[in-house]
Amino acid sequence: MKAPGSISSLLLAVALLFSTGSAASEKSNNKTVIADTVFHNGSIYSLDLLSTKYTALAVKDGRIAFLGDEEGIQSYIAKNTSVFNLEGRMMMPGLVDAHMHPLRGGASLLKCNMNFQPLGLRKVLEKIQSCLDDDKDKSNEDWLEVISLDYYALVDDTGGVTKKDLDKLKTKRPILVASADSHTFWVNSAALKVSSLTSKTKDPRNGKFERLAGSQELSGILQILRRVISRLILWMSGLPSKSASRAQAIPKTPTPQPRKAAPYNGNGLPGLTLTRDQAIRAITTESARFLRADAYIGSLEVGKLADAIILKANYFEVPEQHIARQKTLLTMVGGEVVYIADEVDFKNGVKPKFKNDDDVGRMIKRRSVGGIQGRNLSEKGKRSVQRLQTRGACVHSNHH
Template structure:
């Protein structure tokens, strides 16, 4: 067993277990002892040569040495914490370049539909239970519901909105967020409190759905209308802090050591966060004003990235379009969407409808001028781009990320490399789900399916992919995302995957997979390059920060179908263990800075269908999967 020697053992213990010391065992060591040593493992450095080592030493939050076990052994002192990996894999910590941490944390505290393919009666029953159980009685207390599988609901029940929500036994305003976070549903009370009338016009970049006849609002809002017209009160500082704590527990467990929060503002950084942030955060500012540049520079931490957590404000976020999914279809596309004719969505013929063409929310000239001003001021940009028509046209010394690229145009694949633009893509969207089957595939037409989630095509054209989960648009499961990237399919055994609901969602998504290393670099080295942090993190090299994770199984060796059937055992940030599973704590003798979930999960179980983090779905898996297969329905999926 690989372990730390005591004063009596000296150095002889290593040879006894066959690790193979050479003559350096007895030589004097002038280097200070390491704080941590990981040995007897497979250390995937993801350096330029993709080297694999057996051991790694950490001192003062940095990687001090990496190589053979014999190379690291002289750095073991009496106070060194030694972890015998017993052949397990260690790799750089995961870098998620597009997620919504505060939004995801708040969703954990709200009434949660948990991406499940429920009908309107089940929706109303769960919301009613949440209302009766949350202890709020004031008529003006908003009830917020999150992660609704809106496409599946529409497939089951047709268009739904305020008329259905008004059946709830409450006077409180109700707002439901679709899991794509581009569509919201409101009851009449919420509409009244938002001062929305039949005369309210569509805002720029948004749409208010109306009932037949075109006058009365339906209670369904898309894109900017969903964000800007609804008077949902902001969460208090205490609620934001609780949300952040809950979210960061999930991130630590997932092995995420660096992330970019893709929609943030000055109120999204609770003052008490600093004691709870176990990782490096990069924020993207939403909104433009004369003071934007000055405010971003004021908030940004310009210090060199070190072992302690940091928060960088270095980019701005913009929305160029909406989403491609049916029935929203608010993304800008090169060709018209198809629309059902001579029948319903499920059994009728679909034909192109020129009326469905959407312009990007920004004109090219204004977008170029805005980006140029930002880049000259030293501020990067990340733009929401879901359709194949919403692309900027700039080249220069900057970091520009195009988030999602769900449907891309083949003529643009080579432009990513030519312009130095980064595609930030969510691998988990390349699995079949109710967001594609049946209506979104039909509305796009067969000829465009090969352009969906074109990870391989963009990579082959010269630009590596950067990964961003877009959580909470999907359940947070980075290992599942990696599996999807290399197989174009989900996992029937994972309740977070649409494939767990059986045919047709357990099939293969159109398009070509990428290699395991390409997928892993998307969530490590490529992400840190985009975030301007690659000199400090992203790979395991001497002099870089000790941001790393230990996996239960070897990602490069397990069969494809088992890539995500494992756990992150240990998460380390800046040389400090911030997460370890209960069994890893016992086996490795490590104590993480933060406790594991404990009671927090159980406290939130009743708010979410299937329980907090969907963990109880696996207990009900067999029965619920059988039920849903008989119905021929699916689960969730995307966008943000």
């Protein structure tokens, strides 16, 4: 058993080693490493166990070689070192998504996106036609899916729309337009035909097919519960009507999640909230730990991969109502700068690995009103996104 004095000395040594603001570095043969990339004059949140904050960081061979202050970083800079002056901006670990839908997310970027904007009929049809014209490799059998339409603004503008409006477009392809809340769907005649929906089709149990005035002919407007639409799209594509519908039938042993899960009583989580630190750790350190990759990613520490982002505003300081408006200015993965926002110039000549204006980027911009993530929208347009996107909530709740 160690003497109390030895324990006190050990605790003191640990405290000094990990004290806030202390420098951490990697050296070889007592010689300071010359960094490939240096970031300085910033607010660098490491999110290590003690939430240590630094002003400078050095990267060598894809990993973090130094964390410290302005004085300590100088010896890591040489002629060929790329130097980024953060000018006080916040730098933090790169986000770690432990629950991804990459295929669905990528597919959504390529959909024709009305981006929650209150548009009149003419502009809506112009945008859909533009998306159709962009799909030069699509056949008449390929569906065009249009998302995030402000349907109620459109109805206010027109008094109501039908399949006849979509039928004016120069295409034979079936078209499905989803409202921002995913409760209303607007289709053309081709979509009704390929889905075998006719005037004799009865309303579904969880929705309603609107009819043209004075007849039983389908108008092309489907009012339907959100949980049904994903099954409808799958059914129209000839696929099983529910994702993972055979997950319980095929395996020899049942999935253990339902047995381990807490009982659900419908009350949600009354009185429980997350602090900003807890929230940011959920998508960095904790998700890295969940993936058993916390020895490599999730926090900014010497020896770990240099995965980091630079933010426009300080996440820990902005008002709560502005947190969701955060913007990433730079992304580094494994020591390589892969993204720099268009409007940012660090004045060091560094170019990101992926250009913002390549062929794919330009196509995504064209397919979404206001460009990627609505970057080109007016302040009024951005407020429309915030209002309807929040109301729309999660549309893939039954896929987990």
